[in-house]
Amino acid sequence: AQSVTQLGSHVSVSEGALVLLRCNYSSSVPPYLFWxxxxxxxxxQLLLKYTSAATLVKGINGFEAEFKxxxxxxxxxKPSAHMSDAAExxxxxxxxxxxxxxxxxxxxxxxxx
Amino acid sequence: xxxxxxTPKHLVMGMTNKKSLKCEQHMGxxxxxxxxxxxxxPPELMFVYSYEKxxxxxxxxxxxxxxxxxxxxxxxxxxxxxxxxxxxYLCASSQDGLAGVTGELFFGEGSRxxxx
Numbered sequence: 001a002q003s004v005t006q007l008g009s010h011v012s013v014s015e016g017a018l019v020l021l022r023c024n025y026s027s028s029v030p031p032y033l034f035w036x037x038x039x040x041x042x043x044x045q046l047l048l049k050y051t052s053a054a055t056l057v058k059g060i061n062g063f064e065a066e067f068k069x070x071x072x073x074x075x076x077x078k079p080s081a082h083m084s085d086a087a088e089x090x091x092x093x094x095x096x097x098x099x100x101x102x103x104x105x106x107x108x109x110x111x112x113x
Numbered sequence: 114x115x116x117x118x119x120t121p122k123h124l125v126m127g128m129t130n131k132k133s134l135k136c137e138q139h140m141g142x143x144x145x146x147x148x149x150x151x152x153x154x155p156p157e158l159m160f161v162y163s164y165e166k167x168x169x170x171x172x173x174x175x176x177x178x179x180x181x182x183x184x185x186x187x188x189x190x191x192x193x194x195x196x197x198x199x200x201x202y203l204c205a206s207s208q209d210g211l212a213g214v215t216g217e218l219f220f221g222e223g224s225r226x227x228x229x
Binding site for chain 1: 117144153154155156157158161169203205207209210217218219220221222223
């Protein structure tokens with residue numbers, strides 16, 4: 001079965017600093033990978049997705065992620081953090097190419113002045 | 114319109130009550146999902162309807178009963194719940210049916226359920 005592992009349940013950065021949220025996947029077939037964000041008391045919103053078209057994927061709000069097959073990773077980055085980026089971030093994999101998402105445990109991003 | 118609307122936003126019910134959660138989308142999406150999210154945990158899939166047919170039931174207890182009256186509506190009927198069922202229930206939809214590969218799910222804001 002496919003799965004994703006998010007390294008670090010909490011990440012804290014200063015405003016303007018680089019954001020790096022880590023995600024490793026386990027899959028026996030080419031995966032479809034996603035990053036979703038959840039703001040407090042809200043549903044989830046898609047940040048970006050990898051579906052094999054390009055290894056560097058750009059998403060909304062200045063986020064991007066790079067698919068590295070050799071490292072089985074799909075880390076999320078943003079060059080400069082904003083206070084509004086504080087949220088819970090979930091990496092997810094689509095099982096068997098179906099629209100059935102398996103979520104990682106999540107990483108809570110805190111941004112301090 | 115890119116919204117998934119869930120009602121009610123908050124629900125408190127006793128263990129003997131019968132209540133329902135409702136979800137609506139008008140994006141023409143062909144798959145709809147129920148996820149359960151406990152505090153500080155990731156969402157867990159409960160049910161998937163694809164083209165108005167139940168395609169996936171993740172071994173959910175029968176006290177949760179899903180219903181898809183038409184392609185825009187999804188209900189979750191609740192009966193004889195337990196306190197441990199208290200959680201945020203998220204509805205989502207996707208353009209393709211379950212076997213699609215776009216992968217993007219559109220989530221509602223959720224219904225926060227408290228079982229006393």
